[in-house]
Amino acid sequence: MNYNPQAIEKKWQDFWKKSGFYQAEDVSKKPKSYILIEFPYLSGQGLHVGHARSYLALDAVARKKRMQGFNVLFPIGWDAFGLPAENYAIKTGIHPKETTAKNIVNYRRQLESLGLSFDWSREVNTTDPGYYKWTQWIFLKLFERGLAYQAEIPVNWCPSCKIGLANEEVISGTCERCGAQTEKKLLKQWMLKITAFADRLIDDLKEVNFPETIKSQQINWIGKSYGTEISFKVEEGEELIKVFTTRADTIFGVTAVVLAPENSLLEKLTKAENKEKVDEYIAQAEDKSDFERAKVEKEKTGVFTGSYCINPVNSEKVPVWAGDYVVAGYGGGAVMVVPAHDKRDYDFAKKYNLEINPVIVPELGNIKEDKEIELAFETVKEISRAMDDASIKIWFIGTMAVIPYFGRIFSKPADVDCGVRREDFTKAKNVIENFGYQKIADKDHGKFKTSTYKKENTILEIGTFDEDLGDNLVNFDGAEYRVAAPEILGSFYRVKAEKERREGKNDLERAIFLELISGTEEEAFVDYGILINSGEFNGLSSKEAIEEIAEYLEKKGAGRKTIQYKLRDWVFSRQHYWGEPIPIIHCKKCGQVPVPESDLPVELPYVEKYQPTGTGESPLSAITDWVDVKCPKCQGPAKRETDTMPNWAGSNWYFMRYVDPKNDKALAGKDKLKYWLPVDWYNGGFEHTTLHLLYSRFIYKFLYDIGIAPTLEPYQRRTSHGIVLAEDNRKMSKSFGNVVNPDDVVKEYGADTLRLYEMFMGPFDQAIAWSTNGMKGCYRFLQKVWNIVSESESGRQSSPAVISALHKLIKKIDGDIENTKFNTIIAGFMEFINFCQEKNKEVGQDTIEIFLIILSPFAPHIAEELWQILGRKDSISREKWPEYDPKFIKDEKVDLIIQINGKVRDKIEVRSDISEEEAKAVALSLEKIKNWVLDKEIKKVIFVPGRLINIVV
Ligand code: ANZ
Numbered sequence: 005m006n007y008n009p010q011a012i013e014k015k016w017q018d019f020w021k022k023s024g025f026y027q028a029e030d031v032s033k034k035p036k037s038y039i040l041i042e043f044p045y046l047s048g049q050g051l052h053v054g055h056a057r058s059y060l061a062l063d064a065v066a067r068k069k070r071m072q073g074f075n076v077l078f079p080i081g082w083d084a085f086g087l088p089a090e091n092y093a094i095k096t097g098i099h100p101k102e103t104t105a106k107n108i109v110n111y112r113r114q115l116e117s118l119g120l121s122f123d124w125s126r127e128v129n130t131t132d133p134g135y136y137k138w139t140q141w142i143f144l145k146l147f148e149r150g151l152a153y154q155a156e157i158p159v160n161w162c163p164s165c166k167i168g169l170a171n172e173e174v175i176s177g178t179c180e181r182c183g184a185q186t187e188k189k190l191l192k193q194w195m196l197k198i199t200a201f202a203d204r205l206i207d208d209l210k211e212v213n214f215p216e217t218i219k220s221q222q223i224n225w226i227g228k229s230y231g232t233e234i235s236f237k238v239e240e241g242e243e244l245i246k247v248f249t250t251r252a253d254t255i256f257g258v259t260a261v262v263l264a265p266e267n268s269l270l271e272k273l274t275k276a277e278n279k280e281k282v283d284e285y286i287a288q289a290e291d292k293s294d295f296e297r298a299k300v301e302k303e304k305t306g307v308f309t310g311s312y313c314i315n316p317v318n319s320e321k322v323p324v325w326a327g328d329y330v331v332a333g334y335g336g337g338a339v340m341v342v343p344a345h346d347k348r349d350y351d352f353a354k355k356y357n358l359e360i361n362p363v364i365v366p367e368l369g370n371i372k373e374d375k376e377i378e379l380a381f382e383t384v385k386e387i388s389r390a391m392d393d394a395s396i397k398i399w400f401i402g403t404m405a406v407i408p409y410f411g412r413i414f415s416k417p418a419d420v421d422c423g424v425r426r427e428d429f430t431k432a433k434n435v436i437e438n439f440g441y442q443k444i445a446d447k448d449h450g451k452f453k454t455s456t457y458k459k460e461n462t463i464l465e466i467g468t469f470d471e472d473l474g475d476n477l478v479n480f481d482g483a484e485y486r487v488a489a490p491e492i493l494g495s496f497y498r499v500k501a502e503k504e505r506r507e508g509k510n511d512l513e514r515a516i517f518l519e520l521i522s523g524t525e526e527e528a529f530v531d532y533g534i535l536i537n538s539g540e541f542n543g544l545s546s547k548e549a550i551e552e553i554a555e556y557l558e559k560k561g562a563g564r565k566t567i568q569y570k571l572r573d574w575v576f577s578r579q580h581y582w583g584e585p586i587p588i589i590h591c592k593k594c595g596q597v598p599v600p601e602s603d604l605p606v607e608l609p610y611v612e613k614y615q616p617t618g619t620g621e622s623p624l625s626a627i628t629d630w631v632d633v634k635c636p637k638c639q640g641p642a643k644r645e646t647d648t649m650p651n652w653a654g655s656n657w658y659f660m661r662y663v664d665p666k667n668d669k670a671l672a673g674k675d676k677l678k679y680w681l682p683v684d685w686y687n688g689g690f691e692h693t694t695l696h697l698l699y700s701r702f703i704y705k706f707l708y709d710i711g712i713a714p715t716l717e718p719y720q721r722r723t724s725h726g727i728v729l730a731e732d733n734r735k736m737s738k739s740f741g742n743v744v745n746p747d748d749v750v751k752e753y754g755a756d757t758l759r760l761y762e763m764f765m766g767p768f769d770q771a772i773a774w775s776t777n778g779m780k781g782c783y784r785f786l787q788k789v790w791n792i793v794s795e796s797e798s799g800r801q802s803s804p805a806v807i808s809a810l811h812k813l814i815k816k817i818d819g820d821i822e823n824t825k826f827n828t829i830i831a832g833f834m835e836f837i838n839f840c841q842e843k844n845k846e847v848g849q850d851t852i853e854i855f856l857i858i859l860s861p862f863a864p865h866i867a868e869e870l871w872q873i874l875g876r877k878d879s880i881s882r883e884k885w886p887e888y889d890p891k892f893i894k895d896e897k898v899d900l901i902i903q904i905n906g907k908v909r910d911k912i913e914v915r916s917d918i919s920e921e922e923a924k925a926v927a928l929s930l931e932k933i934k935n936w937v938l939d940k941e942i943k944k945v946i947f948v949p950g951r952l953i954n955i956v957v
């Protein structure tokens with residue numbers, strides 16, 4: 005008999021279903037394991053091989069856990085509210101309910117055809133009133149506690165879908181669903197106060213096992229910024245402009261204040277003669293999305309209001325502008341502009357000819373090893389402190405002024421550069437050589453190398469100049485010093501020109517520094533450094549200055565330390581039909597009245613027309629006999645809320661429903677929640693990191709606060725799978741005609757081939773292109789397994805080599821499955837089968853049986869069938885997972901690294917279980933090592949079994 009998946013797979017799927025052993029037990033003495041995949045968001049196209057990748061891998065995990073004696077919960081359900089069904093209804097007139105039901109039938113068929121071991125008895129459907137009753141209930145609880153509220157806000161509006169979108173649904177300024185450019189529209193929206201949970205959403209990440217990338221994406225999305233709020237009093241009037249800055253250390257470099265076009269102060273501050281221009285500017289800014297406005301690369305625009313405000317640290321007059329690179333909803337909707345140290349401010353200043361005043365110079369970084377440089381550096385700080393207006397760091401070596409030269413501006417902080425007058429060259433050379441530098445190039449343009457700093461290649465260049473720099477002297481301690489550097493000399497005349505352009509502010513240091521920081525690349529110096537041009541704060545590091553300036557401002561009543569978050573409250577209403585109705589009633593007398601819990605669910609009424617109204621109201625608003633209700637409080641006439649929830653609402657808590665899906669008294673029973681949660685392993689797409697994953701953590705924390713959720717975090721472990729690309733390396737898409745349909749693969753090669761291939765295709769967390777050849781390879785592998793097993797002779801004993809290979813394989817699977825290295829597991833199976841083919845006569849029945857058991861989580865159909873062919877009566881899925889025996893994998897060879905005093909000196913192949921004593925003996929017997937320890941006393945031996953031995957002498 006040949007391997008014929010079509011003949012066996014359906015049979016086993018029916019068998020599993022009937023025997024029901026994938027059902028999780030509610031009460032059990034077994035340890036629990038809750039394995040979760042993101043439930044499918046239904047689409048008319050059916051299951052994507054990309055989703056299957058996640059399901060198949062976690063199915064193997066679930067199956068293995070069951071065999072290891074765990075009570076496993078591996079559930080499935082349907083995320084079914086949302087726009088696609090509604091858009092489809094608009095096109096075809098078919099009710100979303102019908103489309104959904106049809107899609108479910110198709111998905112279920114597909115998932116079953118893959119042999120997935122879901123507990124189908126716990127299926128949930130977010131559009132089922134019995135389910136969304138609890139989605140609404142959660143909303144009411146949020147409302148009760150002031151965490152759901154209505155606000156008029158500018159929302160991202162999709163003109164094509166005619167609905168408002170959450171920030172997260174706007175991708176690069178376009179609608180996530182249809183790709184249309186989004187606009188801004190002022191609408192009354194329901195909001196959820198996720199911001200109240202911002203800190204916990206960051207801090208509690210410590211408690212869970214998520215990949216670092218996911219953690220940092222969430223942390224960045226929440227965007228907690230420690231900073232200072234600083235008040236700039238307007239010159240005429242009492243108004244205060246409050247800016248938020250993370251860089252209070254740069255306050256002496258402020259040369260303008262820019263307000264967001266939406267800032268209400270603009271009206272007051274704009275002078276009559278500027279009004280027309282400002283109004284015009286505000287009007288054009290309104291049409292742009294936040295995304296567009298905030299882009300760093302975007303050309304900065306703005307308009308002067310005619311007003312000034314006062315810098316609280318030095319009482320300087322600062323012009324007030326409006327500019328749309330300032331976002332209304334962040335900080336105070338105003339920024340202090342520091343062109344010398346902020347990229348966007350720099351561009352803005354360049355465009356409008358604002359002053360660029362440097363106040364931070366780079367710190368020299370890790371030069372600790374060179375005492376002299378350290379000393380010189382300290383001197384510089386001292387000078388900076390001493391000289392109020394010292395605007396460059398100058399190193400004084402002898403009579404030379406050395407200006408730190410950082411490669412082409414700052415990139416090589418170790419290099420120093422200086423220039424001297426030609427007649428001073430010999431003197432300078434001597435000084436430099438005294439510092440331990442060696443001359444490496446001759447002529448009067450000298451190049452010196454130091455051997456003390458970082459051992460090699462710190463280059464000091466001395467340029468010489470002939471020009472008389474007569475009056476360009478720096479006064480220090482009563483002596484005058486010349487200042488120059490070759491880099492600066494080259495552009496000396498440009499500097500001079502710049503100097504003249506700025507009448508009144510023409511001190512050379514400032515000009516030179518400007519030249520240095522702008523260089524040829526023309527950019528702002530945005531890093532932390534040392535303060536200059538900053539009065540009493542000169543010489544402080546940025547870090548110190550941020551603290552001290554904040555304190556100073558606080559004392560003056562002109563500032564305070566604050567925290568800002570990027571995270572906004574979550575826009576939680578949509579103006580579409582196919583979503584959970586928001587259970588609120590609006591009464592003229594009583595205001596917003598929650599629907600009494602006993603009246604839940606508020607069911608979606610059946611409508612004829614799904615078209616969005618385009619007015620910003622949901623299609624539900626047209627169904628007057630649904631909308632008009634009695635107020636639950638005063639019994640007067642009232643109206644239902646007609647907005648519905650976004651399609652993230654149902655997925656916020658679905659994993660809690662799985663533990664008790666039929667409960668109609670609570671969203672789930674307390675005991676069951678306590679038993680099953682948190683989810684032990686949750687796998688899903690990277691694209692949900694800042695959406696679903698963050699939202700559901702928030703809702704779960706809220707449910708924890710009100711005593712429903714039993715733990716702080718819902719998911720103990722999170723992993724993510726890479727997407728599956730088409731064979732042509734593009735995204736699979738109908739329009740490219742490159743979609744792989746799992747149905748076709750199953751039909752031709754069988755589910756087990758698809759299962760193995762989707763794990764084998766590549767590292768689980770990476771995007772991988774489909775390969776038909778790779779898939780066929782998996783099919784041939786299964787044929788081989790089939791032939792070897794079905795032709796094996798009973799009663800044969802396995803040879804030690806075969807037994808050892810088998811135990812190594814078991815060990816490998818145990819380790820790899822925990823590390824999501826599914827691809828190497830399948831490779832391990834293949835290797836093993838090749839080995840068995842070679843050792844044909846040495847492979848006994850015992851080995852074959854265990855091999856089938858460990859193969860079964862990955863290719864369950866063929867494993868069951870062969871198990872039966874071998875004469876076993878019960879299902880292989882009920883077998884116990886075998887444990888490997890260390891004594892059989894003793895001969896495994898590893899490369900042992902041999903170190904002397906922590907340095908790798910040799911490597912040798914040894915048995916993996918080699919003891920410390922043996923390893924030491926082997927190491928010391930090697931010629932190379934012998935030489936290293938010759939005549940020396942061995943002080944200590946550090947041994948890492950199977951990895952390295954370090955001999956300390
Ligand atoms: C002065 C300054 C100087 C700044 C400097 C940066 C560098 P994060 O980390 O994102 O919180 N900012 C403040 N409010 C803003 C708004 N509503 N729209 C646009 N930009 C705004 O960044 C905070 C920094 O973003 C603030 O610090 C401010 O620019 C700017 F050398 O203030 B900074």
Ligand code: ZN
Pocket residue numbers: 591592593594595597635636637638639640642
């Ligand atoms: Zn009322």
